[in-house]
Amino acid sequence: RIVLGIESSCDETGVGLVRLTPDGAVELLADAVASSVEEHARFGGVVPEIASRAHLEAMAPTMRRALTDSGLSLSDVDAIAVTAGPGLAGALMVGVASAKAYASALGVPLYGVNHLAGHVAVDTLEHGPLPSRCLALLVSGGHTQLLLVEGIAEKITEIGSTIDDAAGEAYDKVARVLDLPYPGGPPIDKQAKQGDPAAIAFPRGLTGPRDPAFDFSFSGLKTAVARWVETEQRAGRDIPVPDVCASFQEAVADVLTAKAVRAAHEFDVDTLVISGGVAANSRLSALAAQRCADAGITLRVPRPRLCTDNGAMIAALGAHVLASGAQPSPLNMPANPGLPVETIVAG
Ligand code: ATP
Ligand code: MG
Ligand code: FE
Numbered sequence: 001r002i003v004l005g006i007e008s009s010c011d012e013t014g015v016g017l018v019r020l021t022p023d024g025a026v027e028l029l030a031d032a033v034a035s036s037v038e039e040h041a042r043f044g045g046v047v048p049e050i051a052s053r054a055h056l057e058a059m060a061p062t063m064r065r066a067l068t069d070s071g072l073s074l075s076d077v078d079a080i081a082v083t084a085g086p087g088l089a090g091a092l093m094v095g096v097a098s099a100k101a102y103a104s105a106l107g108v109p110l111y112g113v114n115h116l117a118g119h120v121a122v123d124t125l126e127h128g129p130l131p132s133r134c135l136a137l138l139v140s141g142g143h144t145q146l147l148l149v150e151g152i153a154e155k156i157t158e159i160g161s162t163i164d165d166a167a168g169e170a171y172d173k174v175a176r177v178l179d180l181p182y183p184g185g186p187p188i189d190k191q192a193k194q195g196d197p198a199a200i201a202f203p204r205g206l207t208g209p210r211d212p213a214f215d216f217s218f219s220g221l222k223t224a225v226a227r228w229v230e231t232e233q234r235a236g237r238d239i240p241v242p243d244v245c246a247s248f249q250e251a252v253a254d255v256l257t258a259k260a261v262r263a264a265h266e267f268d269v270d271t272l273v274i275s276g277g278v279a280a281n282s283r284l285s286a287l288a289a290q291r292c293a294d295a296g297i298t299l300r301v302p303r304p305r306l307c308t309d310n311g312a313m314i315a316a317l318g319a320h321v322l323a324s325g326a327q328p329s330p331l332n333m334p335a336n337p338g339l340p341v342e343t344i345v346a347g
Pocket of ligand 3: 308309
């Protein structure tokens with residue numbers, strides 16, 4: 001069976017196609033993505049109105065590209081999955097309205113699915129089925145969460161999340177302080193390779209003995225970087241950008257991986273999936289690989305292209321939901337900007 005997935009929760013318009021095989025495996029057939037990230041760059045963050053309009057313009061061409069890439073036609077599609085939330089209200093609405101139109105025109109079931117679960121589900125396209133229990137660290141521009149996944153279409157429980165900024169948001173804000181371009185992750189990652197991660201001791205948020213074990217905080221780290229840079233500038237010293245980047249990046253990777261490994265022990269799981277745009281970070285994946293190997297945990301990180309927002313992740317989740325025999329969503333299903341992570345399929 002063929003599942004088409006539509007993603008429009010933030011600034012990427014994605015249409016993906018996957019095949020669900022009789023044994024429940026999923027295969028990637030197409031993954032077309034159009035991003036409006038450059039239109040947001042001069043504002044230093046995603047502008048919701050611009051994102052919504054860009055989705056409207058990109059939806060039909062992205063759909064055509066996915067079909068062309070896969071060699072399939074719409075009549076081959078057996079089910080439509082779409083991001084029902086969480087995300088930007090206006091942006092979500094474009095994908096949801098499109099998905100409803102395709103589902104009713106084709107007479108196939110519609111599944112409004114959870115974007116966050118999609119970030120985890122996408123890994124099955126790369127590394128095969130997930131074990132019955134695993135831990136997921138979701139790190140992106142809008143989210144930073146530790147999730148206990150007991151069946152990707154069955155049960156997801158949040159065991160920790162950021163209490164302020166998301167990890168990607170911290171990258172974007174630190175990049176701004178250092179006059180690096182938006183989005184900040186790639187340029188900071190690049191600069192950090194030339195720097196010393198031990199040059200500056202930036203704080204590790206929420207790692208004290210009385211702090212919540214699995215929650216994160218990155219706003220204090222961002223402020224510490226800004227203060228450090230300001231102090232140096234006032235003293236008339238040049239900013240050692242590579243050292244600042246490497247030290248900041250080390251603080252983020254250290255906290256994320258330490259908490260993820262601790263959670264794996266606490267919840268007795270032996271597999272960790274890391275996904276979301278920040279999973280593309282070279283230091284995060286290297287440190288995670290090292291710490292997971294030391295702890296006997298299997299680490300799964302999808303390739304960078306699948307870590308950022310795309311339609312294939314929604315198609316993959318839709319395929320697992322279809323295989324689970326879940327009820328389709330009603331055709332009047334609303335977009336839900338605040339859809340909780342526990343709700344895998346929206347009613
Ligand atoms: P959502 O939370 O809804 O998924 P999003 O669209 O912001 O939102 P992604 O597209 O998954 O999420 O990720 C974008 C984020 O990833 C940006 O904050 C960007 O700076 C960060 N990022 C991308 N590449 C890297 C990298 N190499 N290192 C660190 N961060 C990175
Ligand atoms: Mg994005
Ligand atoms: Fe996302």
